[in-house]
Amino acid sequence: MNQRIGYIRVSPDNQHLDLQRETLKKAGCRAIYEEAFSGNSRERPKLEQCLRELRAGDSLVVWRLDDLGRSLSDLVMTVESLEQLGVGFESITEQIETTGAAGKVVIHVFAALAEFRRSLIRKQTQPGLAAARARGRAGGRKPKLDDQQVREIEELLSNPDMRVADVARRYGVSRTTIYKYVGVVVPQH
The missing domain is CATH 1.10.10 (Arc Repressor Mutant, subunit A)
Structure with a gap:
């Protein structure tokens, strides 16, 4: 039996989950995992619990994309891992559903954008490092002892x-x- 499971994340200072909860219930979610944490937190126990419950054919439903990922690359990695497990993904606010072709294209565009961003950062960093080496500066920490x-x-x-x-x-x-x-x-x- 394919099931729709919801996940909600809010920051600790914004505890208003009612709208999100009701939206996910209307979307057919039989279970909803709720979590309050700051965006910088690496620990997301409720999300991990939610992901463990999902099986091939199921769908993970979120209210907004940023509920699932802390960054674009984090979001893409999570959605790709869901895809490998045969689990669909849906974001209600952005109207993205990966069980259809259009949703898969959007996620692939996101993946390309995340890779483009990483590439840009590398390209912007390399000239600075080369210039520092030319001035005699090596990367890394300053030696503890001379x-x-x-x-x-x-x-x-x-x-x-x-x-x-x-x-x-x-x-x-x-x-x-x-x-x-x-x-x-x-x-x-």
């Missing part, structure tokens, strides 16, 4: 009574950083 400090640490550790933990504390770094810079073998416990 060459002089590394030489001092090597000299300190040449004393068998000197403990790595004491040297690390003196230079304000972790023992792991000391091991990384001076090649000290990590003691086995």
Whole structure:
């Protein structure tokens, strides 16, 4: 039996679910999962629970597209994973339904736009990185220890009574950083 299952997401400061709930009920949803969280939150337990319940032939129904995805690429990935499971997707407000050809085309356009956006970001980032390298700047974090400090640490550790933990504390770094810079073998416990 194919079922329609609804999912509603609202931000914690906007708890008005009545319109969304009624709309999903009118759309034939037999179960509706509701969740309140901020858009930045990675944890969406109700959505995960909802997705686990869906079977091939079912449809996931949302009130708006942004209920399902935090970003365009997130939305596309979720809808594509539904498609692979044989589950349809419907957004009532945007009138998109992936069980039909027109809805599938819209999702593919969204996927192309998401990929285009990623490509644009890469293209805009590359010249900046190249210019920084030309000026002698390497990417990544600034080194924790300079060459002089590394030489001092090597000299300190040449004393068998000197403990790595004491040297690390003196230079304000972790023992792991000391091991990384001076090649000290990590003691086995």
